[in-house]
Amino acid sequence: IMLTQSPATLSVSAGESISLSCRASQNISTNLHWYQQKPNESPRFLIKYASQSISGTPSRFSGSGSGTDFTLNINGVEPEDFSVYFCQQSNNWPLTFGSGTKLEIK
Amino acid sequence: QVQLKESGPGLVQPSQTLSLTCTVSGLSLTSNSVSWIRQPPGKGLEWMGVIWSNGGTDYNSAIKSRLSFSRDTSKSQVFLKMNSLQSEDTAKYFCASPYNNFKYWGQGVMVTVSS
Numbered sequence: 584i585m586l587t588q589s590p591a592t593l594s595v596s597a598g599e600s601i602s603l604s605c606r607a608s609q610n611i612s613t614n615l616h617w618y619q620q621k622p623n624e625s626p627r628f629l630i631k632y633a634s635q636s637i638s639g640t641p642s643r644f645s646g647s648g649s650g651t652d653f654t655l656n657i658n659g660v661e662p663e664d665f666s667v668y669f670c671q672q673s674n675n676w677p678l679t680f681g682s683g684t685k686l687e688i689k
Numbered sequence: 690q691v692q693l694k695e696s697g698p699g700l701v702q703p704s705q706t707l708s709l710t711c712t713v714s715g716l717s718l719t720s721n722s723v724s725w726i727r728q729p730p731g732k733g734l735e736w737m738g739v740i741w742s743n744g745g746t747d748y749n750s751a752i753k754s755r756l757s758f759s760r761d762t763s764k765s766q767v768f769l770k771m772n773s774l775q776s777e778d779t780a781k782y783f784c785a786s787p788y789n790n791f792k793y794w795g796q797g798v799m800v801t802v803s804s
Contacts, residue, residue, distance in 0.1 A: 616790040625783060625794035626734070637792070669734060673789035677749040678724075678736040 586681035605670035711784030
């Protein structure tokens, strides 16, 4: 299953609210997960099964969607949020990841 | 506290075999699976496969013929072997847990394939 993330890069100012998109090449129900990765760090698990928060994930992060279209929302971007965000599906083997969206400071 | 830590050579010659170790603490390998994921420089993530809590394995079909996982539960270690390395295998290699989404990650080990 291919996951297409858009945009590839998003330039915003701190405090803005944003949405990142992840589109699957076929129906994956809600078997979609989100990660944040900062330079030279391991990915950090943010959201599971499209909309379920992980312990420790700030409340400004939320996820939505099902089927083929998914969204990661950040309600009021903080300076520490500027990183790359990946989606990952677990509906079919092999597990696959999207190519990522880089959130950068405008 | 769950920790995973990868170790292995930073440089491998083309056509040679890569051997990596993932040392796990805070998780029992007989109750939890461990996956391997890699990331070429500046690129996205590729799931390589999983070793299950019962010791069984599943691999990404794209690299299955070159890959094998094993483990030593007494040492809480998981091993990756991949043969016939080429430049395209240059990447940071992570071990992660569990198996369908990844709450726990190692720091990764950078492997460069070059002569």
